[in-house]
Amino acid sequence: MTALVSVGSFIPEERVPIESLADRFDLTPMQVRVFRRYHKIGSAARASTSSLADLLRAALADLALTPEQVSRVRYVLYARTFPVVVPYPHNPLHDVCAEFGLGHAQAFAVGQHACASGLLAVDLAGRLLAADGDDGLALVLAGEKAFTGEAQFVPETSMFGEGASACLVAPSGERDRLLSYVARLRGEFDGDLEEVAGEFQRIYHDALGEAVTAAVARAGLALDDVAVILPHNVNVVAWQRTCKRIGYPLDRVLLEHVATYGHVFCADAFVNHRTAVERGLLRPGDRYVIAAAGAGRGATFSAMVFEH
Structure with a gap:
């Protein structure tokens, strides 16, 4: 039975208030107040001086994998909302995997369910590990940069924040x-x-x-x-x-x-x-x-x- 071994995360200290988006998205003062008072969204996390690789790197560091766990990782799944998150030919997922000694793992993106792709990635990771039938592990990474207007703001709904997470998945376990x-x-x-x-x-x-x-x-x-x-x-x-x-x-x-x-x-x-x-x-x-x-x-x- 699929289990979460450990979870790491990173949220930067910087915050962007909803008021700062008013001019770009033609928000009226009333719309800004609605966001704060009705939707209860006043700001979003930002890492203006950090790249996407930096975000993923920080979440992986927080996970604090042991050398033994690194050697057992078979798959690295990057769950993301948008089909494209960096300009070609950059590939932060593979760069970060190489830095953390995960170059041996199969690494790929999962994005078919948009913002629900994190759950899909956990399910897929468990299925892959179960099919292998050994003591392998999988990593599920998530987090993106709010690099376009669509990735910063959803009209009358939400603001996107920058940050990242890393989740170590096992084919079975006693916890989670x-x-x-x-x-x-x-x-x-x-x-x-x-x-x-x-x-x-x-x-x-x-x-x-x-x-x-x-x-x-x-x-x-x-x-x-x-x-x-x-x-x-x-x-x-x-x-x-x-x-x-x-x-x-x-x-x-x-x-x-x-x-x-x-x-x-x-x-x-x-x-x-x-x-x-x-x-x-x-x-x-x-x-x-x-x-x-x-x-x-x-x-x-x-x-x-x-x-x-």
Whole structure:
């Protein structure tokens, strides 16, 4: 059974306030206030003097792999939101792998589920390791630079933050065991037409809630059995509405990073996991949910259930 061995993360100290984006995205003072007071997003993390390789490097360093673990890593999966994250011919993933002695591992990107690709990467890593049938390990990396307008701001929804995460995955383990995974793919949301975007917003909370409840049911549990939900940091109101629909207490959703980190692409789940462990929100045996939604070529609503 797929298990998380350890999780590392990196969030830079620099913050970009929502007000600084007003001119570029033609935001009115009222729209800025809505972001701060309604969506509860006031700023996003930035690393203006750091490259994407620097972000991934910092998260890997935080993971603190031992030489023995490095030798056992068979796969390195880079989960990302956007199809292209650096200009050709740069390849920060392979550069970082070489620096950390991981050149022997098969390294590739996973991005088919947009911001939910981190969950897809964990599932795929577990499947690859299970097929190998040995004591191999896999690394799941996440994190991107907010290098374009689309990668900085989602109108009326969220701000993207810069940071990174690194997750060491094993084919089995006694802690942080994966109990279930659900991914709902919605191809009808392919495109940028206004009516497509409007329908996506209309069904968003029900679809995300359904993914969460389906994953919990697949794990043989009820929502009352879930100690905490580790969300993607899109905004607070989205989780208020989702929790209301499924009847789950909002105070058991870890939302403290939304206001200052922003939506850190696919790294949200692992950044929040690190916080939950450090704050003692997860005790041995607790079941918890990691949930995410992605929009790109279609939409994805995903949820995983783990046992700590």
